[in-house]
Amino acid sequence: MSIRKAVVTAAGWGTRFLPATKAQPKETLPLVDRPIIQYVIEEAVASGIEQIIIVTAWGKRAIEDHFDRSFELEHALEKKGDLERLAEVRRISSLADICYLRQKEQLGLGHAISTTRCLIGDEPFAVFLPDDIIDGEEPCMKQMVQVYDRYKCSVVAVQSVPPDAVDKYGIIEPRPMSERVYQVMSVVEKPHPHEAPSNLGIVGRYILTPEIFEMLDRTPPGKGGEVQLTDGLQLLIQRQAVYGYEFVGTRYDAGTPLGFLKASVDLALRRPDIGPEFRRYLQTLNLSDGHNVDSVREEHESSAKG
Ligand code: UTP
Secondary structure, X not given: OOOOEEEEEOXXXXXXXXXXXXXXXXXHOEEOOEEHHHHHHHHHHHOOOOEEEEEEOOOOHHHHHHHOOOHHHHHHHHHHOOHHHHHHHHHHHOOOEEEEEEOOOOOOHHHHHXXXXXXXXXXXXXEEOOOEEEEOOOOHHHHHHHHHHHHOOEEEEEEEOOHHHHHHOEEEEEEEEXXXXXXXEEEEEOOOHHHOOOOXXXXXXXXXXXXXXXXXXXXXXXXXXXXOHHHHXXXXXXXXXXXXXXXOOEEEEOOOHHHHHHHHHHHHHOOOOOHHHHHHHHHHHOHHHOOOHHHHHHHHHHHHHO
């Protein structure tokens, strides 16, 4: 297997989700019934990753507890005879070989990745940003590993973004190489729409060669005093080829309330156990008809009283 190790960065403050994230890690907010971070761990495992390093910080202990065994809970489920949930709880704790590394100061994504150097060593590795949920038939990282195997260089996941959203992404200057694959000639962080070199924005999946560590060491703190991964990538591009891959799949930015809601609705609709009933509920909202949720609620309440 060419890519054996992955880094999942989970040390950020999650300020866009305050106040929910004041006392709870953003990564443990539930999408339907699983914490956000479980989706990327499952994607990593389904992509052939063998070892996962989760970068955490103060206040993020719930992440470790989630992937650990809980003998009390297992015992309680066993006693209740709830064997299905027992199996699921056990499955989660044996999903992957996970280790945790604390980023003592939140000095940016680039800094979070550079703290993992001692565990990654001298081999290419995957990076997952757990806010980015990518849903599709073939796991996004699995597709990227195939691109890595072909070109043997760093690969960043990109997607087309609307012109008025380019200022929220690192935008690549692309040179087309093959279907969905581009050589990244440069990266511009959050450009003004008329300065963007393309509409291809980088999203939260990367395969990086170990040379990135040296580049991150040379990267001075940028915006907000943080070491930006994009700046490190820009240095890497000057040393070796970096490719952009336009993955197949739907990506949700679950790190914001709106993106999180969209992901929740879509993922719930696709669930065989609750999807059909949830769809029927959404249809009762009759939103396209100019009704709003309040009027539907009033209808429900008056028919319940009535
Ligand atoms: P974001 O820029 O989304 O920051 O980080 P955030 O703290 O998660 O969320 P907001 O912007 O305050 O709402 C991108 C990724 O980098 C990680 C985050 O956990 C997220 O996966 N990160 C960021 C770290 O691990 N350490 C840092 O110092 C900063």
